[in-house]
Amino acid sequence: MRAGSKLPGTRLMAETLNIHRKTVVAAYDELKSQGWTDSIPAKGTFVCSALPVIEKQPFTNNQLLNSEKNVSGFSFTRKKHLEFTELKRERGSIYLGDGLPDSRLSPIKEIAVEYRNVLKLNYNQDLGYDSIYGNLYLREALLSYLNETRGLSINIDQILITRGSQMGIYLASRLIVSDAKELIIGETNYKAAIDAFNETGAKIYTVEIDKNGIITDQIESLCKKKNVSAVYVTSHHHHPTTVSLSPERRMHLLALAKTYQFAIIEDDYAYDFHYSNAPILPLASNDVHGNVIYIGSFSKTIAPAIRIGYLIAPKDFVKEAAQLRRIIDRQGDVLLERTIASMIKEDLLKRHSKKLIKIYKTRRDLFCKLLKENLGNYLNFDIPDGGMAVWVLLDKKYNWDLIKKMAERSGLIINDWRRYDPFFKGHNGLRMGFSSLNEEEIRKSVSILKNVFQKLN
Amino acid sequence: MRAGSKLPGTRLMAETLNIHRKTVVAAYDELKSQGWTDSIPAKGTFVCSALPVIEKQPFTNNQLLNSEKNVSGFSFTRKKHLEFTELKRERGSIYLGDGLPDSRLSPIKEIAVEYRNVLKLNYNQDLGYDSIYGNLYLREALLSYLNETRGLSINIDQILITRGSQMGIYLASRLIVSDAKELIIGETNYKAAIDAFNETGAKIYTVEIDKNGIITDQIESLCKKKNVSAVYVTSHHHHPTTVSLSPERRMHLLALAKTYQFAIIEDDYAYDFHYSNAPILPLASNDVHGNVIYIGSFSKTIAPAIRIGYLIAPKDFVKEAAQLRRIIDRQGDVLLERTIASMIKEDLLKRHSKKLIKIYKTRRDLFCKLLKENLGNYLNFDIPDGGMAVWVLLDKKYNWDLIKKMAERSGLIINDWRRYDPFFKGHNGLRMGFSSLNEEEIRKSVSILKNVFQKLN
Numbered sequence: 074m075r076a077g078s079k080l081p082g083t084r085l086m087a088e089t090l091n092i093h094r095k096t097v098v099a100a101y102d103e104l105k106s107q108g109w110t111d112s113i114p115a116k117g118t119f120v121c122s123a124l125p126v127i128e129k130q131p132f133t134n135n136q137l138l139n140s141e142k143n144v145s146g147f148s149f150t151r152k153k154h155l156e157f158t159e160l161k162r163e164r165g166s167i168y169l170g171d172g173l174p175d176s177r178l179s180p181i182k183e184i185a186v187e188y189r190n191v192l193k194l195n196y197n198q199d200l201g202y203d204s205i206y207g208n209l210y211l212r213e214a215l216l217s218y219l220n221e222t223r224g225l226s227i228n229i230d231q232i233l234i235t236r237g238s239q240m241g242i243y244l245a246s247r248l249i250v251s252d253a254k255e256l257i258i259g260e261t262n263y264k265a266a267i268d269a270f271n272e273t274g275a276k277i278y279t280v281e282i283d284k285n286g287i288i289t290d291q292i293e294s295l296c297k298k299k300n301v302s303a304v305y306v307t308s309h310h311h312h313p314t315t316v317s318l319s320p321e322r323r324m325h326l327l328a329l330a331k332t333y334q335f336a337i338i339e340d341d342y343a344y345d346f347h348y349s350n351a352p353i354l355p356l357a358s359n360d361v362h363g364n365v366i367y368i369g370s371f372s373k374t375i376a377p378a379i380r381i382g383y384l385i386a387p388k389d390f391v392k393e394a395a396q397l398r399r400i401i402d403r404q405g406d407v408l409l410e411r412t413i414a415s416m417i418k419e420d421l422l423k424r425h426s427k428k429l430i431k432i433y434k435t436r437r438d439l440f441c442k443l444l445k446e447n448l449g450n451y452l453n454f455d456i457p458d459g460g461m462a463v464w465v466l467l468d469k470k471y472n473w474d475l476i477k478k479m480a481e482r483s484g485l486i487i488n489d490w491r492r493y494d495p496f497f498k499g500h501n502g503l504r505m506g507f508s509s510l511n512e513e514e515i516r517k518s519v520s521i522l523k524n525v526f527q528k529l530n
Numbered sequence: 531m532r533a534g535s536k537l538p539g540t541r542l543m544a545e546t547l548n549i550h551r552k553t554v555v556a557a558y559d560e561l562k563s564q565g566w567t568d569s570i571p572a573k574g575t576f577v578c579s580a581l582p583v584i585e586k587q588p589f590t591n592n593q594l595l596n597s598e599k600n601v602s603g604f605s606f607t608r609k610k611h612l613e614f615t616e617l618k619r620e621r622g623s624i625y626l627g628d629g630l631p632d633s634r635l636s637p638i639k640e641i642a643v644e645y646r647n648v649l650k651l652n653y654n655q656d657l658g659y660d661s662i663y664g665n666l667y668l669r670e671a672l673l674s675y676l677n678e679t680r681g682l683s684i685n686i687d688q689i690l691i692t693r694g695s696q697m698g699i700y701l702a703s704r705l706i707v708s709d710a711k712e713l714i715i716g717e718t719n720y721k722a723a724i725d726a727f728n729e730t731g732a733k734i735y736t737v738e739i740d741k742n743g744i745i746t747d748q749i750e751s752l753c754k755k756k757n758v759s760a761v762y763v764t765s766h767h768h769h770p771t772t773v774s775l776s777p778e779r780r781m782h783l784l785a786l787a788k789t790y791q792f793a794i795i796e797d798d799y800a801y802d803f804h805y806s807n808a809p810i811l812p813l814a815s816n817d818v819h820g821n822v823i824y825i826g827s828f829s830k831t832i833a834p835a836i837r838i839g840y841l842i843a844p845k846d847f848v849k850e851a852a853q854l855r856r857i858i859d860r861q862g863d864v865l866l867e868r869t870i871a872s873m874i875k876e877d878l879l880k881r882h883s884k885k886l887i888k889i890y891k892t893r894r895d896l897f898c899k900l901l902k903e904n905l906g907n908y909l910n911f912d913i914p915d916g917g918m919a920v921w922v923l924l925d926k927k928y929n930w931d932l933i934k935k936m937a938e939r940s941g942l943i944i945n946d947w948r949r950y951d952p953f954f955k956g957h958n959g960l961r962m963g964f965s966s967l968n969e970e971e972i973r974k975s976v977s978i979l980k981n982v983f984q985k986l987n
Contacts, residue, residue, distance in 0.1 A: 108888040129681055130808040132777030133816055142688060145844035146819040147793035148759065149705045155853040159661055176657040184865075185649040192642040198832035201966075204616055231599060236859045243858045248606040255812040269857050275600055300607065320589030336604035351587040357734040359590055362603040376657035378864040385603035396612040400726050401700045402693045406863055408641075432566040511660075 079245065080110065080118040101398075116502065135391040144345035154271050160486070167485045167514050167521075169476050171313075172462030172506035178432065179376040180416075180425045189416040190407055200407065205399040207234020207383075208393070208410035214417040215383060222423075225367070230242065230388040231394050238342055241368035241384040243269045244394045245303070245338050250275035253301040257295055259287040261500060263312035264492045266305060266340065279496060282311055284455075286318030289325040298335040304329075304337040307354050310343040312459030313493045313504040317458055323356050330364035337365045345374055345426050347435040347459035371413060373461070374426055381413050431510045433461060436515060442505035445520040451526050461508035467501045478527055485521040537567065537575040548889040557911070565691065574741060579705040597683050611728050624971050624978075625943045628770075629919030629963035634715075635889065636833040637882045648865055649858045657864065662856040663848070664840075665692020665867035671874040678878075680801065681815035687845040690852050691838065695799055698825035700726045701759070701851045702795050706733035711759040713887070714752055715857055716744040718957060720769035721949045723762060736953060741912075742747070743768055743775030746782040753790040760793040761786075765812050767800040767917030770950045770961040774915055780813050787821035802831055803882050803965075804916035805891040820844040828870060831883055838862065838870050890965045895963035895973060900976040908983050917966035924958045933982055942978040 075435060080086070083101060087094040101118055104110045162168060200326045206212065220462045250256040251273040258267070260279035270277055277301065278525045280291035287306055294443050306326065308318045318326075337363075339356050354496035363386075370382030385396060386445045398404075418420050441456045441463060453466045467473060473490035480487055489504045507515060537543070540558060544551040545585035550853060558575055561567045569575045617901045676682045690692065692698045699722075706728040707713045715724070717736035735756065737748035744763055752758060763783065765775045782890055787794050794811050814824035820843075827839030827899075841851055855861075871878050898913045898920060910923045924930060937944055947960045964972060 077774060106888070110886060129679070130777075130778050130810045131681060132810055132814070142817065142820045142844040143846060144686070144820055145793070145847045146788060146821045147706070147791050149793070149850060150708065151850060152853060157662065157853055157856055173658060179657045181649055181657070185646055188649075189642055192638055192645075200638070200835040201630060202834045205614065211955060223588070224588060227599070233865070239856075239860045240858060243644070251607065256911060265860075272854070272857050290872075300895060320587075321983075323589050331603060334604050336602070336606070353587045353589050358588070360599065363599045363601055364603045377659045378657040378861075380863050387599040389600060390602045390606060393606060393608060393612075396609060396614055397613055397729070400612060400694075400722070400729050401697060403696045403837070404835075406866060408836050409863060409866070418725060428563050431563070437844045515962050519680070 074331075078120050079116075079139055080120070082117065104257060116187050135388070142387055143202055152509050153270065154260070155268055156487065160280070163484075166173050166481075166484045167510065169488075169518050170506040170509055171488055171504055172460060173509045174373050174376060174429075174461070174510045175432075175511070176376055176378075177511075178429060179205060180421065183421050183425070184379075184412060187412045187421075188408065190415065191411045203270065203407045203410075204396045205404055206232070207405055208407050208414065211381075211410040211414040211417075214414040218371050218417050218422070219383075219385065223341075224354040225385065226358075227385055231385055231391055233384045233391050234388075234410060235368075235370075235384050236379075236380040236402070236405065237310070237372045237382045238340060238368050238370040239265060239269070239382075240398070240402075241337065241366075241370075241382055242266050242305075242340065243273070244384065244397055245366050245368070245386075246273040246275060246399060248336075248393055249303045249336050256300055257292055257304045259311060260307070260327070260496055261493055261502070262305075262495070263307065263340070267495050270305070282314055282316065284316055286311055286316050287326075288328065289322045292326065293329055293364065296301050296329060296335070301333055301335045301339055305338045305340065305478075306356070307340045307342070308344075309341060309347065309352055310340075310457060313462070313502065314464045315455075315457035315460050315462065317353060320353055322360075323353065323359075327356060327359060327361075327364065331362045335364070338369070339365055339367050341367060341369050342373060343460045346430060346433060346461060348430065348437060349458045352459070357385060367391065371422075374422065374429065379409065379413070381401070381410060398448070436507045436510065437463075439512060440505075440510075440515050443516065444505075447523045448526060462504045462506040463504050465503050467503065469501055471500070471529065473503055475529075476522075479525045479528065481520055482522045484522065485518055535577050536573075537577070539574065541753065549899045569700070582727055596868075606894055608787075609729065612732065619943070620941075622986070623941045623943050624790045624967065624975050626945075626975050627963040628796065628945055628961055629917060630966045631830050631833060631886075631918070632889075632966045632968070633833055633835075636967075637878065640873060640878050640882070641832070641836075641869060643877075644869045644876075645865065646866045647872065660861050660864045662690070662852045662861055664862055665871065666865050668838075668867040668871040668874075670802060671871040674839075675874050677843065679940060679949075680798075681811040682842065683815075684842055688842055690841045690843075690848050690855065691854070691867060692825075692827075692841050693837040693859070693862065694834075694839045695825050695831045696722060696726070696796060696839075697855070697859075698823075698827075698839055699723050699729070699762075699795065701841065701854055702793070702825070702843075703727050703730040703732060705847070705850055705854060706760045706793050706795075712756050714749055714758055714761045716763070716768060717953055718770060719762075719951055719952065719953065720764065720797070720961070721952055724952050726902060727762070739768055739771055739773065743773050744783075746786065747771055748777045750786055753786060753792070758790055760795055762795045762797065763813070764797045764799070765801075766804065766809060768796060769799075769957065770918050770919070771921045772914035772919065773812060775813075777810055780810065780869060784816060784818075784821065788819045790907050792821070796822055796824050798826050800825065800917045803887060803890060803918060804885065805894060806915045809916070809959055814842060823847065827893040828879075831879065831886065832870070832873075836866065837871070838867060875969055893964045893967065894920075895968075896969060897962075897976070898973050900972065901962075904976050904980045905983060921960045921961050921962040922960050924960065926958055928983075928986065930958070932959055932986075933979075936982045937978055940981065942975055955971060 083094055083097045087097045110118050212229055246269045253276045256275040257278050259282040277471050280449050282286050341355050344352055357365045367385040454463050477487050493502050494500050540551055540554045544554045547858045568578050676759050681840050703726045711734040714735050715858055716739040738745050798812050801809055816824045824842040908925050913922050934944050950959050
C-alpha cells in the first residue's frame with residue numbers, strides 16, 4: 074500500500090480474510106506500534122506518509138566488495154602460550170574427555186521451569202543493570218548452601234558471583250600474582266589455570282604432588298627462600314592426578330599461609346563428587362586468618378554451558394575482585410542467576426547432585442574394572458576416590474601419540490597428553506574421563522583401546 | 531524407616547494415601563534414582579542398608595565459630611582507579627540515569643518463548659563446552675544481521691561473541707595497549723572504557739571532541755610525534771556528549787589508521803538508536819586495510835541483563851581475542867546465545883528495535899522540550915540525533931553536587947557529574963537519560979529540577 078492510503082476497517086478485513094476480528098486488531102496495533110501506520114480518531118488507520126524506515130548512510134562510494142580480512146593492519150600481542158585448538162567432534166565417535174559432566178543428565182526440565190517462573194514473575198525491573206557482586210537472591214541462596222554443604226561460616230559480603238571457576242582464577246591471579254609476583258603450584262596441574270597465571274605474569278614455582286596431594290613441606294622450604302604471594306591448590310581430586318589433599322596437609326598449608334602471609338587459591342571444583350567416603354571440608358572452612366580464596370562453580374553439577382561460579386574470600390578482597398570484574402564483564406546474567414538461586418532454594422540442586430553421584434560412581438567402577446582387566450599390562454592407575462576421571466600412566470615403552478591416532482581411526486577420541494605435562498616432566502600420563510559415558514560407551518571405549526594395544530604387540 | 535526395611539507395594543501405598551498409583555511409582559523411582567532404596571525383583575523395594583548420605587569430614591576440632599572476615603591475611607593490588615559505588619535505588623524515586631534502556635519494554639515474552647524452544651529442541655548435547663568463539667548459530671545469525679544492518683562484509687572467522695561491549699573493550703585493550711602502549715581517546719569520554727584502558731596499563735592521550743565527533747586533525751598531529759597503537763572512538767552518539775562522527779572524519783580516521791598502522795577500537799553501542807536521519811555506516815563497513823575492531827552488544831536493544839555482545843575484527847586478531855577470552859571466562863552462555871540467534875533469525879530483534887526507536891524518539895522530544903521551556907535559563911544542551919540521553923551543561927554559577935542533593939530529597943536521582951569529567955576539565959556537564967522514563971516520569975523529573983532551581987534563586 075502507498076503512504077497515506079487508508080487501511081480497511083478491522084471488521085471488513087476480518088471478514089475478507091475469514092479470521093477473528095481480534096486477530097486483525099492485534100495486527101493493526103502491532104503495525105502502529107512499529108510506526109508503519111497512524112490512526113486518526115473517527116477516520117481510520119492510515120499508512121504513515123513518513124515511514125520509519127531508517128536507511129543506512131554510506132560515507133564513501135568505494136564500498137568494500139571483497140573483504141575477507143585475515144590479517145590486521147595494526148600490532149597486537151600474540152600470546153603463544155595461550156594456543157588452544159578446539160576439539161572436533163565427529164558424529165558417532167566416543168569422546169573420552171577430561172572428565173566432563175554428561176550433558177544428557179543435565180536437569181534441563183528443571184532449568185526450563187525455573188527460568189520461565191523467573192520471567193513470569195514479571196521481574197522486568199531486574200533486566201536492568203544489577204550488582205557487580207552478582208544477583209542478591211543467588212548470593213543469599215549460595216550463602217546457606219555453602220555454609221551447609223561445605224562447613225563455611227561466611228557472610229554475604231564475602232561472595233562474588235563469577236562466570237565459571239575460570240573467571241575466579243583469572244581475577245585472583247590478576248590481583249595477587251601479576252607482574253612477576255611469586256606463586257606456587259603443584260606439578261602436574263590444570264592447564265587452564267596455568268594459562269591464567271602465565272597470562273597475568275606470575276612467576277611460577279612448582280612443587281611435587283603425591284598421594285596426599287601437594288607436598289606442603291616443599292612449599293615451606295620455598296617460602297623460606299622466596300617471597301611467595303600465593304599457593305594454588307585443588308583440595309579434592311587434584312587435576313589431573315585426582316588425589317585429595319590430606320587433613321594434615323590442609324592444616325599445615327593454613328599454618329604456612331598465616332606465617333608467610335600468602336593467599337591460598339583453593340579450587341574445589343570436584344567437592345560434590347565424592348564416592349568412597351566423606352569429602353574433607355575445604356580449607357576455606359577453617360580460614361581463621363583470612364588467607365583463603367575459595368573458588369567453585371555449577372558447571373560440573375548442572376552443565377558446563379551454565380556459566381555460574383563463585384569466589385569466596387575476605388570482604389576487602391571480594392570488593393576489589395568485583396571492581397575488576399566490572400571492567401571485564403560488568404555483571405552476570407541476572408535471569409540465569411535467579412534461576413540457579415531458585416534451584417538451590419528448592420533443593421533441586423542437591424537432589425540432582427545425589428543422582429549424579431550414584432550414576433558416576435557406577436561408571437567409575439565399571440570403567441576401572443574393565444581398564445584393569447583388559448589393559449592392566451600397559452596402563453597403571455589408582456581408582457580415584459571421586460571426581461570424573463582416572464589418571465592413567467602409560468608404560469614408557471609406548472607413547473600416547475600413536476595410541477591416540479590409532480584409537481581415533483576406530484572412533485575413540487582421547488585427549489592430547491601434552492596438556493597434562495605442561496612442564497615437560499615426561500609423566501607419560503593421560504586423564505580419562507568416565508563421567509560423560511554411559512555403560513555401552515564405556516565398554517566400547519575400553520574395547521577399542523584393547524584392540525589398539527593388541528595391534529601394537 | 532529403618533535401613534533394610536521393606537516399602538509397601540505401590541498399589542497398597544496408593545490406596546492408603548488415596549493418590550494415583552502412577553504418582554507412587556514415580557516417587558519410588560525417584561527414591562531409587564537418588565540411591566535411598568533398592569528394588570529386588572519379585573521381592574519388592576527396600577530401604578538401602580548403605581545409605582548414600584555423604585557426610586562432611588572436618589579436618590580439625592577447632593571449627594571456626596565467628597568468622598566475619600573483613601580483612602585478608604595476604605597482599606593484593608588495590609586499584610584505586612576502579613573505585614565504583616553501586617547505585618542505591620529507592621522505591622518511588624525516579625532515576626534519571628545515564629541513558630539506560632527501559633526494562634519495562636524488554637521483549638520478555640519473546641525471550642521466554644525462544645528460550646523454551648531452545649531447551650525443548652533437546653539440545654542437551656549443547657550443554658557441554660562450546661566454541662570459545664561463541665555459539666555457531668549466533669555467529670551465523672549475526673553475520674547476516676551485521677552485514678545487512680551495518681553494511682559490513684565480514685565472514686564468520688571475524689566474529690567473536692563476547693559478554694557485553696565491556697568485554698570487547700577489555701580484550702582489545704589488553705591485547706593492543708597494555709604495558710604503556712599509546713592510545714588516543716576523545717575527551718570527555720565513557721568512564722567504563724577509560725577504566726579498562728587504565729587497568730591494562732595503556733598510556734592515554736586525549737584529543738578534543740566537537741560537534742562532528744573526535745577531532746581527527748588532532749589525532750594526526752599526535753601520530754606524527756608518538757607511536758600510537760590505537761584510537762578509541764564512538765562513531766554514533768559519543769559518550770557522554772552524544773555527537774556523531776562525521777563522514778569526512780570517518781574517512782580521515784581510516785586513512786590515518788592505514789598510514790600509522792594503528793587499531794581503531796570502534797564502539798558503536800548506539801547505532802540502532804537514530805531518530806533524525808539515517809545512521810552513518812560504521813568505520814568497520816569500509817575497513818579495507820584491517821584496522822577496525824568493531825564492538826557492539828544487545829544490552830541496549832534487549833536489556834542490560836542480557837549480556838551478549840560481539841567483537842568484529844580481522845581474523846588473526848579475533849583468534850587471539852578468543853584465546854584470551856578462554857582464560858578469563860571460557861565461553862558464553864550457550865542457551866542464551868541460541869535464544870538471541872533465534873530472535874535475530876525470526877526478525878524479532880529488528881521489529882523490537884523499530885518499536886523502541888518510535889518510543890524513545892517521543893521521549894527525547896518531550897524531555898528536550900520540557901527541559902528547554904522550564905530550565906533553559908540554567909541549562910544548555912543540543913537535541914541529540916539519537917541515543918538515549920542528553921548532554922546537559924550547567925551554567926557555571928551552579929554546581930551539580932548541590933542540585934543532586936536537593937533533587938534526591940524530592941525523589942529524583944541524578945548521576946554523579948564526576949564520571950563525566952574523568953580528566954578534571956571542568957565541563958560542568960551531566961548526562962541525562964530520557965529513554966528509561968515514561969511520559970509521566972519525564973514530566974515529574976523536569977518539574978522536580980525546576981523546583982530545585984527556583985529554590986536556588
